[in-house]
Amino acid sequence: MILFAQTLLDALSLGSLYALVALGIGLIFGMLRLVNFAYGDFITVGAYSLIIPSTAATATMIVESAHVGAVVFIVCTAVVVVALVSELLAFRHVRQAKPATLMVTSFAVGYTIQNAIIMIYTSRPKSLGLWSELLTPLDFGPLRVPALQIVTILTTSILLLAMTFLVRRTRYGVQMRAAAADFDMARYLGVRAGSIIGLAFIMSGLLAAVVSLLVETQIGVVSPNMGVNLMLFGFVSVVIGGIGSLSGAVLGGLLIGFASALLQAYLPDGVRAFRDAFVFGLIILTLLLKPAGLVRVTATKERI
Amino acid sequence: MPHDVLLAIDGLEARYGRTIAVRHVSFEVRRGETVCIVGPNGAGKSTILKTVAGGIRPASGKIEFKGRRIDGAAPEDIARAGLSFVPEGRHVFAGLTVEENLLVGTYMKRGTGRTPDLGRIYQHFPRLAERRRQAGGKLSGGEQQMLVIGRALMARAEMLLIDEPSLGLAPKIVDQVYEILLKLQREERLTLLVNEQRLDRARQVADRVLIVREGAVQLRIPRNQAIDEGSMHNAYFGFDAMAMT
Amino acid sequence: MTAGVCAWYGGWRDMTRVAVAPALVLACIVGLGLVAGGSLTETVTEMMVRMVVVVGLYIFVGNSGIISFGHISFMAIGAYAAAWLTCCTLPMVKPLYLPGLPEWLQNTAEPFWTGLAAAAILSGVVAAAIGLAIMRLSGIAASIATFGILAVEFNIYSNWDSMTAGTSSVSNIPISIDPFSASLFAAAAILIAAVYQNSRFGVALRAVRDDAVASKAAGIRVVPSRLIAFVLSAIIVGVGGALQSGFLGTLTVDTFYFQLTFLTLGMLIVGGISSLTGAIAGVLLITGVTVGLRALETGFVLGTIKIRPPSGFQEVTLGVAMVLFMILRPAGATKSFDVFRFPIPHRKLK
Numbered sequence: 001m002i003l004f005a006q007t008l009l010d011a012l013s014l015g016s017l018y019a020l021v022a023l024g025i026g027l028i029f030g031m032l033r034l035v036n037f038a039y040g041d042f043i044t045v046g047a048y049s050l051i052i053p054s055t056a057a058t059a060t061m062i063v064e065s066a067h068v069g070a071v072v073f074i075v076c077t078a079v080v081v082v083a084l085v086s087e088l089l090a091f092r093h094v095r096q097a098k099p100a101t102l103m104v105t106s107f108a109v110g111y112t113i114q115n116a117i118i119m120i121y122t123s124r125p126k127s128l129g130l131w132s133e134l135l136t137p138l139d140f141g142p143l144r145v146p147a148l149q150i151v152t153i154l155t156t157s158i159l160l161l162a163m164t165f166l167v168r169r170t171r172y173g174v175q176m177r178a179a180a181a182d183f184d185m186a187r188y189l190g191v192r193a194g195s196i197i198g199l200a201f202i203m204s205g206l207l208a209a210v211v212s213l214l215v216e217t218q219i220g221v222v223s224p225n226m227g228v229n230l231m232l233f234g235f236v237s238v239v240i241g242g243i244g245s246l247s248g249a250v251l252g253g254l255l256i257g258f259a260s261a262l263l264q265a266y267l268p269d270g271v272r273a274f275r276d277a278f279v280f281g282l283i284i285l286t287l288l289l290k291p292a293g294l295v296r297v298t299a300t301k302e303r304i
Numbered sequence: 305m306p307h308d309v310l311l312a313i314d315g316l317e318a319r320y321g322r323t324i325a326v327r328h329v330s331f332e333v334r335r336g337e338t339v340c341i342v343g344p345n346g347a348g349k350s351t352i353l354k355t356v357a358g359g360i361r362p363a364s365g366k367i368e369f370k371g372r373r374i375d376g377a378a379p380e381d382i383a384r385a386g387l388s389f390v391p392e393g394r395h396v397f398a399g400l401t402v403e404e405n406l407l408v409g410t411y412m413k414r415g416t417g418r419t420p421d422l423g424r425i426y427q428h429f430p431r432l433a434e435r436r437r438q439a440g441g442k443l444s445g446g447e448q449q450m451l452v453i454g455r456a457l458m459a460r461a462e463m464l465l466i467d468e469p470s471l472g473l474a475p476k477i478v479d480q481v482y483e484i485l486l487k488l489q490r491e492e493r494l495t496l497l498v499n500e501q502r503l504d505r506a507r508q509v510a511d512r513v514l515i516v517r518e519g520a521v522q523l524r525i526p527r528n529q530a531i532d533e534g535s536m537h538n539a540y541f542g543f544d545a546m547a548m549t
Numbered sequence: 550m551t552a553g554v555c556a557w558y559g560g561w562r563d564m565t566r567v568a569v570a571p572a573l574v575l576a577c578i579v580g581l582g583l584v585a586g587g588s589l590t591e592t593v594t595e596m597m598v599r600m601v602v603v604v605g606l607y608i609f610v611g612n613s614g615i616i617s618f619g620h621i622s623f624m625a626i627g628a629y630a631a632a633w634l635t636c637c638t639l640p641m642v643k644p645l646y647l648p649g650l651p652e653w654l655q656n657t658a659e660p661f662w663t664g665l666a667a668a669a670i671l672s673g674v675v676a677a678a679i680g681l682a683i684m685r686l687s688g689i690a691a692s693i694a695t696f697g698i699l700a701v702e703f704n705i706y707s708n709w710d711s712m713t714a715g716t717s718s719v720s721n722i723p724i725s726i727d728p729f730s731a732s733l734f735a736a737a738a739i740l741i742a743a744v745y746q747n748s749r750f751g752v753a754l755r756a757v758r759d760d761a762v763a764s765k766a767a768g769i770r771v772v773p774s775r776l777i778a779f780v781l782s783a784i785i786v787g788v789g790g791a792l793q794s795g796f797l798g799t800l801t802v803d804t805f806y807f808q809l810t811f812l813t814l815g816m817l818i819v820g821g822i823s824s825l826t827g828a829i830a831g832v833l834l835i836t837g838v839t840v841g842l843r844a845l846e847t848g849f850v851l852g853t854i855k856i857r858p859p860s861g862f863q864e865v866t867l868g869v870a871m872v873l874f875m876i877l878r879p880a881g882a883t884k885s886f887d888v889f890r891f892p893i894p895h896r897k898l899k
Contacts, residue, residue, distance in 0.1 A: 112868030119861035189409035190383035
């Protein structure tokens with residue numbers, strides 16, 4: 001019973017993380033039909049932005065981890081800058097291209113970022129103890145819950161509420177949703193393509209930055225491809241949730257988090273390492289049963 | 305240019321890939337006028353409107369709106385200048401409510417120009433007011449057409465470019481749409497450039513009709529000017545259909 | 550029979566015209582394999598192995614229009630399958646590297662061809678199984694699924710210590726591949742790709758690529774068309790993996806991940822994604838560029854300063870080049886031009 005409750009919290013925490021990634025990916029995809037294969041590298045950039053380049057196995061931070069504000073500021077700025085620069089130099093110029101071109105472009109951007117990180121920091125994973133105090137478990141009666149999980153769940157909830165407000169109730173949200181529904185028509189009504197895309201990338205970048213902080217605190221190690229698995233699960237969350245639906249993306253993320261955590265807890269020892277493969281199997285199954293995703297979207301544009 | 309000319313097109317040429325869709329089209333639209341472009345499918349009517357609205361970059365030629373060059377400008381800038389485009393097929397934002405649809409075009413700050421507010425639009429289109437919280441995608445064809453016209457108006461348009469408003473609508477609904485368009489034109493001092501399939505309807509509503517075929521203006525017919533069927537058929541079909549019967 | 554074939558192609562003259570350019574290309578490739586020697590031996594062999602992989606990739610990506618990020622996983626599957634059979638040059642070492650192997654494999658070191666067969670079969674079977682599941686997906690969903698294939702394969706193989714040595718390497722694999730034999734395999738792969746793309750299966754798949762709805766209306770079945778290409782391409786890529794293990798003599802799981810995926814996809818795209826000639830051209834082009842960049846990485850002299858770019862420089866340059874290509878010439882160097890297109894045989898009207 002206790003194991004189940006703990007697993008549930010693991011699931012919620014992991015699901016929150018995946019939901020954030022899915023949202024970051026879904027924002028860009030909804031508006032530009034661009035699958036951002038560089039998103040995992042945005043997350044990686046966030047983590048690396050905190051450390052000084054060196055060949056050491058233990059990373060030295062630019063600021064003390066106690067300066068929470070500074071840490072958050074640095075990470076957010078770094079990721080948002082990288083996101084906007086990618087848009088300016090790469091994505092903007094292929095906006096009207098075929099989906100295949102878009103995908104390869106984002107893959108190339110991600111590849112470039114990843115190897116730029118390797119160039120600067122070497123490919124060796126480094127240990128980075130960011131906010132390790134959060135890993136200490138708190139006692140809630142019979143449950144032992146790492147503080148980080150609570151932080152993750154709370155942060156995600158706040159971000160989701162903020163995003164929902166932004167998207168549903170502000171003028172920017174209306175314009176973004178219009179652009180996502182029919183980009184050209186939105187332009188014919190005066191919506192500035194450049195600004196609205198920039199806004200989407202900023203929001204996407206901020207989400208990646210938050211994920212970066214949470215993940216880095218959790219695993220305590222930075223490596224050049226730390227963002228890859230997260231990004232992959234983000235993609236499938238978006239696809240499972242139903243393309244074009246932000247709430248679907250969040251739902252997809254939560255579901256995959258749950259599946260992953262449950263498998264982690266209940267798979268027998270020998271196969272637990274292959275948990276990701278199992279999650280993937282479940283995803284393929286879901287896609288076969290419901291190829292359009294779980295959340296119905298009234299879309300007039302061509303769906304997958 | 306004379307101060308009441310709102311839109312001036314001179315020697316416009318536009319392509320789709322390597323095909324020339326619009327060849328050397330020139331005409332003017334004065335403030336308060338209704339001009340209809342009529343022609344068979346594939347004549348280039350939509351291309352003309354799309355190019356004026358900024359969706360297609362012209363291969364050559366000049367387009368001036370209120371005295372300023374707009375050829376090659378971005379669609380959002382042209383919209384902000386007061387020229388609104390209602391493309392073929394309505395393009396309602398399906399996931400947004402009626403009210404949100406109307407509001408999309410209102411977020412540009414502009415010093416000049418009238419400000420039709422929501423109330424005024426709902427007065428013109430009471431059916432939209434009834435459905436203000438419904439998703440745009442759930443409206444009927446005719447209601448959607450009203451919605452996109454209202455939406456273009458909300459964007460503070462001085463001139464509307466409308467591509468085939470009658471497409472896919474029952475004749476009675478089309479009558480209603482045109483009724484409202486003309487009413488709006490009177491009350492809001494709108495200028496209209498409309499692509500219309502049917503010559504008879506165009507002659508009813510327009511101050512001037514331009515017959516376009518194969519990308520070029522074949523005939524210009526001012527209101528109330530008698531024109532013989534032969535030349536009209538010639539312009540529309542490329543041969544005198546009447547002479548063959 | 551030759552008379553019959555000639556009648557199909559309208560005579561010797563037409564046949565020669567259609568066959569000359571492809572024959573020339575194949576001859577050049579094999580010729581390159583023959584003459585390569587000295588310091589270029591490894592580079593050329595590696596290039597030929599990559600050509601096999603990229604041509605295999607082309608069979609699926611070029612004809613179906615679906616970008617696959619997962620084909621390198623078949624290369625890994627093929628490479629390790631070959632290793633399981635052919636390892637090791639020192640027989641006692643095998644149980645140490647690969648304790649998980651079944652009894653009957655532990656003490657054998659099969660010849661290269663057996664390993665090759667195993668690679669082809671295993672890749673084909675896995676591709677068939679996965680393909681049945683994902684070939685009904687289109688466009689973006691399919692590409693994401695292939696990305697998933699790579700991630701899953703990597704996950705499984707990195708953790709499957711008993712069969713792949715996990716994060717360390719399997720070495721002492723007998724080396725049986727040199728530039729010439731590799732070039733023969735490359736030529737064979739190209740020939741197979743050419744025959745496929747001109748067969749009714751290839752033509753059908755390209756029809757689906759161009760217009761799925763119209764193809765279905767014409768009676769073409771989408772999933773089987775894609776599946777055939779997917780399995781065939783996986784087999785060829787798997788063979789490429791076997792070649793890799795027979796060339797390097799050592800295997801590590803993380804070789805078969807993003808770096809190689811990007812490189813092979815990049816070669817295909819730079820050359821021209823819808824053309825077999827493009828695939829070949831891309832391999833030659835990118836190999837030339839990487840050789841040049843590799844030389845730069847050892848340091849070069851600018852005036853009086855010796856500049857030594859940090860490691861990763863090669864990859865960053867490649868990445869930037871790819872982005873530029875996508876912006877400026879997304880159709881690739883050859884666009885759709887392809888010498889390996891044969892006209893569909895027909896009877897000449899009298």
